[in-house]
Amino acid sequence: MTNFIKIAGVFVSLVLLSACTTGGNVGVDPNAGIDTTQTAGPVGAIPGSQQDLEENAGHRVFFAYNQYTLTPQAQSTLARQAAWLQEYPEARILLSGNCDERGTREYNLALGARRAEAARSYLASLGVDRARITTVSYGKERPIDPRSTEEAWSLNRNSTTTIKSVGS
Amino acid sequence: MNRIFAILLTIIAALCANAASARVTIDITQGNVDPMPIAAPDFLGVDDSTTSLGRDITSVLMNDLERSGLFQVIDQRAYIEKPEGVNVRPRFADWRIINAQVLIVGDVVELPDGRMQVSTRIWDVYSDEQVGAVAFKTPADNWRRAAHKVADFVYKTLTGEAGYFDTRVVFVHETGPKEKRVKRLMIMDQDGANPVPLTDGLNYQVLTPRFSPTQQQITYMALFDNRPGQVFLFNIETGEQEQLGTFRGMTFAPRFSPDGRQVIMSMERNGNSDVFKMDLATRRLTRLTDHPAIDVSPTMSPDGRRFAFASDRGGSQQIYTMTADGSDQRRITFGEGRYQTPVWSPRGDLIAFTRQYKGRFYIGVIRPDGTGERLLTESYLDEGPTWSPNGRVLMYYRQTPTRRDGTGGNSALWSVDLTGRNQRRVRTPADASDPAWSPLLP
Secondary structure, eight states: OHHHHHHHHHHHHHHHHHHHHHHTOTTTOTTTTSOGGGOOSOOOOOTTSHHHHHHHTOSEEEOOTTOOSOOHHHHHHHHHHHHHHHHSTTOEEEEEEEOOSSSOHHHHHHHHHHHHHHHHHHHHHTTOOGGGEEEEEEETSSOSSOSOSHHHHHHHSEEEEEEEEOOO | OHHHHSOOOEEEEOTTOOOOSSOOOOOGGGOOOSOEEEEOOOOBOSSHHHHHHHHHHHHHHHHHHHHTTSEEEOOGGGOOOOOOOTTSOOOHHHHHHTTOSEEEEEEEEEOTTSOEEEEEEEEETTTTEEEEEEEEEEOGGGHHHHHHHHHHHHHHHHHSSOOOSSOEEEEEEEESOGGGOEEEEEEEETTSOSOEEOSOSSSOEEEEEEEOSSSSEEEEEEEOSSSOOEEEEEETTTOOEEESOOOSSOEEEEEEOTTSSEEEEEEEETTEEEEEEEETTTOOEEEOOOOSSOEEEEEEOTTSSEEEEEEEEESEEEEEEEETTSOSOEEOOOSSSEEEEEEEOTTSSOEEEEEEETTEEEEEEEOTTSOOOEEEEEESOEEEEEEOTTSSEEEEEEEOOBOTTSOBOOEEEEEEETTSOOOEEEOOSSEEEEEEEOOOOO
């Protein structure tokens, strides 16, 4: 009987675990394990954090196929990033240029560098010190969306902004 | 590993060189027609272990010859005569009945020092003549290389050109989801046997490895997280890796010069990519192109006089050539779509490329003067050709589309001969990309 209870207990926790994983938040939630139902009040992004940048400025700009010119939409996202960076003058950022899979590996590495540089130049033109910005190209090696669809490709053609360090 | 490199094979004798005048040949320059029917009974042994080795060697030999597309190995069950020994004249009539044009007879003998000797004779069934004979001595556990050496000898005897079977291929071994792919450097025999990982894939992804034409050395690009990727050198014998200089921008698309003393590559600075070459002894860097367009994928001609590269200086990517000092620019491709990844044949007569056109990818070849373009393969994504050392076969990788449910998206190595008719999958332990063919092993 006790054995049965033990086994049943294990079974229940397995079910709970799998329920959590299908929920999709356990792996990335830094509060995993804390009883979040006890938290009172709204939880916003920490000012100056990556999450803050993503929520309040947008951290990705997208490009047309085989292009590295900034669309008006990309320019307005970068303008919000520039304003955000003025607010947090100690923040340093990394711009990573990415491509869809409809090009060769080597050309896409060069194209990704173009995209990151296009974003960097635009931020600099809006008054962000170039020294605060580093760039990297991942070519077609780091897709956000792995599928071979137009929708996935348009997501994968981007320059992504990541906070490298925030001054104290 | 070391054992593979301590070269174990020695040609001891051409048993009986016979320069027959009307001998059987295959003209591989003619865009092959019908494969030559060839018979290869199991190599004979004197006891259980040599008999078993003989069978294994014959199987590797037949696989090499068959995959070349030049030979059709006749099913052993059709053979009438059972050869009595490598030094016994065959009954040619028995082989003519089954339509064999060429007969290969061999044996395996254990030597007093523990090594084995593999002897082979090639007979022209129609002129009743021996057209070639060779013997190799090697440690028994090196039998695969002995088999590839025999295959190269058969190829050379019947085509007049060096073979490519005793070679290896480095490639990128791929595991994990596409968004977070682990890419390690791996090496294997040309036929997919003996795969061995060379890097652990933990700190960076390995991209675009290339073999030195003169040494057991590889150059590749390491793609890091959060800093620009850089070109590395990797010594296969010692396992030592070394970053080829420290640069602020990304260095990529490396390839050795034909003498193995230089690496020609692209370097990116403030978003723009140009072609440079680096002398490996002095580490001196020389700029070869200086253009606001993207200049990538440089490759040198075997005589070292010119290099080809891909550039979008004319709008879309096309292939250009220049002299080794960066002068005398010539555009050589003018077709629709985008031409990329030029690779100069070790024979010098052709440049292989990847072409993108209307949503499909092709591997093709073109003469260095821009004439004679031919497309050999087509798929959703074919990319990155590499030449066999004799310039007759290309290996490349093919990626399938990833479906909406996330399945598919597999990468595999393929080979194709210059007719385009003989396309074959090359077996690898898992997904694979970016193959690079070694020169013939010494």
